[in-house]
Amino acid sequence: xxxxxxxxxxxxxxxxxxxxxxxxxxxxxxxxxxxxxxxxxxxxxxxxxxxxxxxxxxxxxxxxxxxxxxxxxxxxxxxxxxxxxxxxxxxxxxxxxxxxxxxxxxxxxxxxxxxxxxxxxxxxxxxxx
Amino acid sequence: xxxxxxxxxxxxxxxxxxxxxxxxxxxxxxxxxxxxxxxxxxxxxxxxxxxxxxxxxxxxxxxxxxxxxxxxxxxxxxxxxxxxxxxxxxxxxxxxxxxxxxxxxxxxxxxxxxxxxxxxxxxxxxxxxxxxxxxxxxxxxxxxxxxxxxxxxxxxxxxxxxxxxxxxxxxxxxxxxxxxxxxxxxxxxxxxxxxxxxxxxxxxxxxxxxxxxxxxxxxxxxxxxxxxxxxxxxxxxxxxxxxxxxxxxxxxxxxxxxxxxxxxxxxxxxxxxxxxxxxxxxxxxxxxxxxxxxxxxxxxxxxxxxxxxxxxxxxxxxxxxxxxxxxxxxxxxxxxxxxxxxxxxxxxxxxxxxxxxxxxxxxxxxxxxxxxxxxxxxxxxxxxxxxxxxxxxxxxxxxxxxxxxxxxxxxxxxxxxxxxxxxxxxxxxxxxxxxxx
Ligand code: SF4
Numbered sequence: 001x002x003x004x005x006x007x008x009x010x011x012x013x014x015x016x017x018x019x020x021x022x023x024x025x026x027x028x029x030x031x032x033x034x035x036x037x038x039x040x041x042x043x044x045x046x047x048x049x050x051x052x053x054x055x056x057x058x059x060x061x062x063x064x065x066x067x068x069x070x071x072x073x074x075x076x077x078x079x080x081x082x083x084x085x086x087x088x089x090x091x092x093x094x095x096x097x098x099x100x101x102x103x104x105x106x107x108x109x110x111x112x113x114x115x116x117x118x119x120x121x122x123x124x125x126x127x128x129x
Numbered sequence: 130x131x132x133x134x135x136x137x138x139x140x141x142x143x144x145x146x147x148x149x150x151x152x153x154x155x156x157x158x159x160x161x162x163x164x165x166x167x168x169x170x171x172x173x174x175x176x177x178x179x180x181x182x183x184x185x186x187x188x189x190x191x192x193x194x195x196x197x198x199x200x201x202x203x204x205x206x207x208x209x210x211x212x213x214x215x216x217x218x219x220x221x222x223x224x225x226x227x228x229x230x231x232x233x234x235x236x237x238x239x240x241x242x243x244x245x246x247x248x249x250x251x252x253x254x255x256x257x258x259x260x261x262x263x264x265x266x267x268x269x270x271x272x273x274x275x276x277x278x279x280x281x282x283x284x285x286x287x288x289x290x291x292x293x294x295x296x297x298x299x300x301x302x303x304x305x306x307x308x309x310x311x312x313x314x315x316x317x318x319x320x321x322x323x324x325x326x327x328x329x330x331x332x333x334x335x336x337x338x339x340x341x342x343x344x345x346x347x348x349x350x351x352x353x354x355x356x357x358x359x360x361x362x363x364x365x366x367x368x369x370x371x372x373x374x375x376x377x378x379x380x381x382x383x384x385x386x387x388x389x390x391x392x393x394x395x396x397x398x399x400x401x402x403x404x405x406x407x408x409x410x411x412x413x414x415x416x417x418x419x420x421x422x423x424x425x426x427x428x429x430x431x432x433x434x435x436x437x438x439x440x441x442x443x444x445x446x447x448x449x450x451x452x453x454x455x456x457x458x459x460x461x462x463x464x465x466x467x468x469x470x471x472x473x474x475x476x477x478x479x480x481x482x483x484x485x486x487x488x489x490x491x492x493x494x495x496x497x498x499x500x501x502x503x504x505x506x507x508x509x510x511x512x513x514x515x516x517x518x519x520x521x522x523x524x525x526x527x528x529x530x531x532x533x534x535x536x537x538x539x540x541x542x543x544x545x546x547x548x549x550x551x552x553x554x555x556x557x558x559x560x561x562x563x564x565x566x
Contacts, residue, residue, distance in 0.1 A: 004333045006316060008386065009285040009421065011165055018139050019169030020178055020500025022479065059483040070318040075333060077317060082479045082486075082503055090482035093394050095253055096245040096441055096457025098482045101279075101391035102334040121478060121503040125490045 001043060003036075005052070005105045006077045007084040017081075022117050031081035032063045032114050034107065037071045047109030052078070054087040055104045061086040061120070062112035076107060082120050132538035137167040138220065138518035140286050141420030141528035142293070147171070149538055164287035173516060174539060178500055180513045181542065196512075196545040200552075203471070203495040203510045204559035210469035210493070212445055213238035216458055218475025219422035221514070221549045222523025223431050223532075226424075228553035229473060230435060232560060234444045239467060241458045242428035243475055244440040248418045250389035252429060252439045253453060254398025261405050263381070263415040264529045265292075270299035271413070272381035274374060276312045278401070279336060279387020280419045281319035286528070289419060290321075294383065301378070310373060314339070315387060327370065332361040334392035339367070340400040346371045347407055380414040389418075420528040422475075424517075427526035462488045469493045474514060474549065478503040497549060514549055515541045521548035 016027040034050055044050065044065075053060040061083050071077060078084035080100070089099040115123060135147040148161040149171060156175040160168045173179060183199030184191050194202075207213050215238055217229040226242065233240035244252060268275070275294050282289045290296055295311055302308040313325040314336075322328040331339055339360045342352040346368055357363055374380050382405060388397045401416060408414040420426050429439040436442050438451035441458070454460055458477070461467045462485035469492055470477075478486050479502060489507065496508035505511050515521050518535040520542070525533050546552045 006333060008281060011284045011287060014166035014284065014287075015169045017476075018166045020173055020176060020502070021169075022476070022500075022502045054483075072316070072330070075316060080480070085480060085486065086483045088482045090459060090463045090484045092454055092457065092459055094454030095250040095394045096241075096453040096459060097249045097390055097394065098246065098459050098485075099390065099392070100246075101387055117479070117503055118506055121490065121506045124483070125478065125487045125503075126507060 001040065001107050002104060003040070003074050003076050003107055005084070005087065005103045006075060007080050007088065007100045008077070010079045013079040013081060028114065028116050031079045032083045033066045033078065034063045035066045035068050035071050035077040036107070037069070037073050038067050039073050040076075041065055041067045044107065044109055049110050049112065049114060050107050051110035051112060052087050053106040053108075054089065055106070059086050061124075062110050062114050064114060076105070082117050086120065086124060135538055136518045136525070136533060136535040137163050137170075138423050138516065138525065138535070139167045139170045140423055141426060142286050142288055143423070143525055143527040143533050144288055144292060145533065151539060153539070166287060171519065173499055174519055176500070180499055180501065180505065180511060183513060184511045186509045199510050199512055200556055200559050203512065203556055204563050206469050206493040206495060206509065207232070207236060207471060207560055208563045210236070210238070212467050214458065214461055214467040214470040215240045216470060216472045216475060216477050217242045217428060218473050219243040219425035219428060220517070221424065221474040222517045222525065223424065223427040224523045225473065225549040225553055226428050226431055227435070228550055228557060229471070230432060230442070232553065232557050233442070235557070236560065237444050237447065239441070239443045239445070239456055239461060240432065241441050242432075243422045243425045244429050245457045246459060246480055247386065247422060247425055248389055248420055249440055249453065249457065250395040251384065251398045251418045253395035254389070254402055257395065257399045258402045258406075260402055261409060261415045262417055262529070264531055265527065267415065268381035269293050269297045269302070271301050271379040273302060273308055274310045274312070274377035274380045276314070276380065276382040277321055277325070278314040278382060278384045279391070280383060280385020281315065281317070281321045282383065282419060283320045283324065285385065285421050286419050289383070294381070310377065312370060312373070327373070329362050329366060329370065332359065335360045336388050336391060336397045337393040337400055340397065340404055342367055343371055344400065344404050344407065347404065374408060374414070375411045377412055380408065380412060382414065382416040383419050384416065385419050417529055424525040426528060426530050427524065430526050430530060459485045467492070471495045472504055472508070473497040473553075476502040476504045478507050497552065512552060513543060515543065515546060515552070517549070523548065523550065
């Protein structure tokens with residue numbers, strides 16, 4: 001399903017990031033999460049995990065879904081973090097700032113493991129070093 | 130011992146009323162008045178995960194080294210690089226950023242900071258059309274209407290509403306929240322939107338269109354009906370918003386990344402700024418950015434007065450150049466246009482898109498930080514950071530570009546350095562010695 005990705009702060013994302021706890025389980029539980037509305041979640045088949053893929057298909061990240069009333073259909077939210085940024089569009093429209101808000105992404109059910117922040121760096125960015 | 134009026138070095142609010150009780154014997158710290166985010170950072174003074182020793186990566190293995198060895202290797206990387214990137218993050222002082230800018234100039238590299246991935250487009254919008262701004266005290270004392278556009282203030286700058294925006298009792302707003310109307314424009318129903326009197330749940334990427342329609346209404350014209358489908362907001366609600374603003378005595382608008390990071394970028398900001406100018410024909414109205422990172426405004430000020438440009442300053446040609454989209458961090462890394470990086474007080478790997486982050490982990494990287502994070506994991510040299518406003522003094526610029534001098538309540542835990550400024554000065558000496566050898 002193609003949706004628009006919004007990313008941004010949550011208070012616990014801020015608390016954990018500023019407290020130097022990016023490698024904690026709590027940080028993963030707070031940030032490796034894709035917020036969506038109940039209708040979109042049902043359309044996906046109510047999966048336990050979802051894969052979020054960038055529009056060009058180059059980058060995918062597995063996260064946990066979270067159903068919430070604050071989202072509208074066709075829009076998802078991932079707290080500002082390494083998981084969200086894997087799929088944020090790197091194009092800056094000649095401003096230097098990527099599209100943290102409103103990047104088109106594809107979401108689908110997955111069985112892939114949800115990686116920790118450290119594993120994302122090591123496996124997705126550093127090629128498994 | 131209890132210390133009062135400590136400045137919080139976490140977000141652009143730079144709250145100056147924090148009270149700290151530091152017990153150096155039991156290594157505990159009790160913090161009053163700070164929000165959850167601020168409190169978490171104050172705990173770093175005594176935390177067990179603090180980076181306390183410099184490390185280097187050798188043949189793929191990370192090992193502890195002395196400060197001198199780490200600085201030697203860092204200088205080696207920078208001197209050998211043909212075009213190093215200096216990402217001078219915002220969680221440190223202007224004094225440290227200044228040394229970083231000078232090293233970048235000396236080596237013909239590029240200097241950038243968090244603004245580039247934050248309110249860079251806002252700064253560009255201001256360059257296009259100028260800004261009707263004000264200090265935070267003006268909003269506190271005068272504003273009877275606050276508009277949060279594309280920002281969830283309660284979670285990104287948790288005390289903005291209580292210190293500057295909505296709840297404080299000011300000279301002409303004696304009843305605090307009761308004297309103010311609050312409007313939020315956001316595609317999500319955030320806690321800030323829930324606390325508002327009016328929430329415009331706009332469709333993503335349509336800020337420019339909504340601002341244009343409000344501008345049209347303000348000019349006494351009727352926007353085309355297609356605007357309702359595009360933005361998801363009925364024209365009647367737009368009219369209501371414009372009327373509410375016109376009827377107020379003083380409107381304070383705060384924009385967030387929702388405006389500057391979505392489709393339209395600096396053009397959204399330009400339109401917002403023009404709308405504010407026009408609104409001043411009816412009532413007093415000003416606009417400001419909620420700057421999430423602590424001293425992100427400081428880098429813009431500093432780079433502007435030293436080199437003429439607010440971010441993305443490229444010294445490759447021997448004089449400063451600024452061309453967002455070419456000389457800015459995400460673009461330089463995506464296009465593989467730099468060959469080494471120095472990242473200070475910012476977790477760059479965490480905050481940039483995959484294509485750029487992946488390349489950053491491939492090139493030699495030096496990282497100065499206080500706690501383990503994706504950037505330190507990928508770095509070849511890690512230098513421990515000193516926490517500004519807690520362990521050393523210096524200057525920050527607040528969200529409204531007011532400079533704030535901060536004093537520490539304890540000392541740097543490292544005998545080798547008193548501050549990040551001093552660490553950078555030591556690095557600069559080594560760079561010069563190698564370059565001129
Ligand atoms: S609002 Fe910002 S400056 Fe104030 S206490 Fe919270 S994190 Fe610190």
